[in-house]
Amino acid sequence: MIETKGVTKVFGNLVAVDNLDMKVKKGAIQGFVGPNGAGKTTTIKMLVGSLRCTSGVAFINGFPAGSKEARKLIGYSPERPPFYSDMTAEDYLIYMARLSGLKSDEAGNRTADLLDWLELTEFSDSKVGGFSAGMKQRMGLAQALVNHPELIILDEPTANLDPTGRMLIIDKLKELNNEHNMTILISSHILPELEQLINAVTLIHKGKSVIEGSMDQVKDGFKQDRYRINTSDNQKVIGLLKAKSYTQEIWLDKNGHIHITCGDAEALQNDCMDIIAKHKLRLRTFDEEMIRLDDIYSQSLEIGGEQ
Numbered sequence: 001m002i003e004t005k006g007v008t009k010v011f012g013n014l015v016a017v018d019n020l021d022m023k024v025k026k027g028a029i030q031g032f033v034g035p036n037g038a039g040k041t042t043t044i045k046m047l048v049g050s051l052r053c054t055s056g057v058a059f060i061n062g063f064p065a066g067s068k069e070a071r072k073l074i075g076y077s078p079e080r081p082p083f084y085s086d087m088t089a090e091d092y093l094i095y096m097a098r099l100s101g102l103k104s105d106e107a108g109n110r111t112a113d114l115l116d117w118l119e120l121t122e123f124s125d126s127k128v129g130g131f132s133a134g135m136k137q138r139m140g141l142a143q144a145l146v147n148h149p150e151l152i153i154l155d156e157p158t159a160n161l162d163p164t165g166r167m168l169i170i171d172k173l174k175e176l177n178n179e180h181n182m183t184i185l186i187s188s189h190i191l192p193e194l195e196q197l198i199n200a201v202t203l204i205h206k207g208k209s210v211i212e213g214s215m216d217q218v219k220d221g222f223k224q225d226r227y228r229i230n231t232s233d234n235q236k237v238i239g240l241l242k243a244k245s246y247t248q249e250i251w252l253d254k255n256g257h258i259h260i261t262c263g264d265a266e267a268l269q270n271d272c273m274d275i276i277a278k279h280k281l282r283l284r285t286f287d288e289e290m291i292r293l294d295d296i297y298s299q300s301l302e303i304g305g306e307q
């Protein structure tokens, strides 16, 4: 649905996006992550056609980014949606729908449906300027959807929202993807929350792509043998496991669980069983820990930072 080749954006002598190759498959919910100033918003603006690339090419479903055909496919919720604060929610959405080419009655129906779906109907006649951050973000999502897009691009749609407001947006995005197979590209800094939603990710740093792929592929690339163990005498187990050559890191968390990274999972498992049997301990937990998006993020940026 999205493909960029060598996309670059230079502002004066700052290279904000640097030779970026990026792909988003149809039907994916892809996270777009990276530190402040990494170039996410600049890339998004080039994809939606509000900024020109200095060099390189970007395509939306095969159409050049910024072309009429490409724009028709995209709904976009910017980092700070520029609302006309004196307009009511209903008037604003009808206006946006008309701008996107809907006829008057279609625009009215679409607006009513979206206000209802985003639980804003009771505020139809209220001015957008007085809306809370959560309501504004929902309006941002609503205006991105007015033209029945196949792809929505959301720049930090849950920033500044309370947990309830964030969950509402996340649930709505899941619904759009599950029920309408909508492709979603979403930038966010809230990684644990993003991880609940996305099935693919692009991580950029200093305008360059560091990692991209499905979450499964990306996680496979970070396989590290990390285990969580809990027994009836964790101090004893730590002491005995520390002496093993395969133990890389071992520490006790605040809940009293042992965390261990090791180069030989089979030996760890065997030794644990021996220790348990020999010292007549009880084994309460022996889990392989899953790698999380924020681990991938911090480890990749260490690699990215050295380049």
Ligand SMILES: Nc1ncnc2c1ncn2[C@@H]1O[C@H](COP(=O)(O)OP(=O)(O)OP(=O)(O)O)[C@@H](O)[C@H]1O
Residues within 6 Å of the ligand: 011, 014, 016, 034, 035, 036, 037, 038, 039, 040, 041, 042, 043
């Ligand atoms: N119009 C502009 N003129 C000059 N520099 C710009 C302009 N827009 C962005 N930049 C610079 O380009 C770089 C990338 O900015 P961008 O907003 O794309 O980052 P980002 O990844 O979206 O960051 P954040 O997570 O803070 O939103 C930054 O150094 C920024 O200061």
Ligand SMILES: [Mg+2]
Residues within 6 Å of the ligand: 040, 041, 042, 079, 155
């Ligand atoms: Mg940004």
